[in-house]
Amino acid sequence: MNKLGKVALTALLSVSFCNQAMAAFVLNGTRFIYEEGKKNVSFEVTNNADKTYGGQVWIDNTNQGNGVYMVPQPPFFKVGAKQKQIIRIINTDSNLPKDRESLFWLNVQEVPPKPEVKDSDEGVLAIAMNSRVKLIYRPASIKNGRQDAEKQLKMELRGDTTWLKNPTPYYMAIISVKHDGKDISLSDNVMKEIAQLRPFSDVNLGRVVRDKISVDAVND
Incomplete structure (x- = not known):
């Protein structure tokens, strides 16, 4: 069952989930x-x-x-x-x-x-x-390292863009990236990538994001 929670890294993670569509x-x-x-x-x-x-x-x-x-x-x-x-x-x-x-x-x-x-x-x-x-x-x-693995997510500034880095062996589902509690506008391609953030991967957010950042994520 998916669970909700918040953890702090260089960013803050909160966990949420979506309901299944209506069907038979x-x-x-x-x-x-x-x-x-x-x-x-x-x-x-x-x-x-x-x-x-x-x-x-x-x-x-x-x-x-x-x-x-x-x-x-x-x-x-x-x-x-x-x-x-x-x-x-x-x-x-x-x-x-x-x-x-x-x-x-x-x-x-x-x-x-x-x-x-x-x-x-x-x-x-x-x-x-x-x-x-x-x-x-x-x-x-x-097997035993998945709990709170989102705490290990990192934000890295490389040149003129910010990267979201997953240094863990686990898949993560990022719903949104926020700055001061407000959603940061990201391209459809970036949203698709972070929704299935692969193990040991990083994603170019396509913009500079500074200061306090929060990330909404679905947790297992």
Whole structure:
């Protein structure tokens, strides 16, 4: 479960989270951590609709080449109205970095029932929602260091720009950067990068930021 808190570095970190979009399917988490050594990690899909829905689960590999490292079981399922389906994720390839986290994306696609058409002249549109959340593989060597890792984030002035540096082996999700409590305007590309701040990486904020800085971040 995501938690809220504040820590001080050269900046101040506060933690927040966003709710899932309204859909027939609701997952019991906004992100999932797969710790090395576990046989699997499981999550629940709840069907809040009044009808039976089908579902499909797959995992996108973001930065580990074309390898298949995570497999959902079952990949296809059917769940009744107001019922739950348990999905297990199995690590099928241990050839992942041992010194840092690896990021994957877990997708759960709704397959709605065929719409009932009472008038053959009317068109009926069925909307299928896709829930997409982070799946993070955490090697055993860094299992115990994640708590308050945001305290290690650094701001560095290099020339005429400020860089946000993540010296840790953990992924971080930065929502915003603030100066004196006010949001600093950053480009869409920068916002995208800091939202998935990679381990041992830094991001050019594209501007000079001085004095007291705060960073809003989602924590695991």
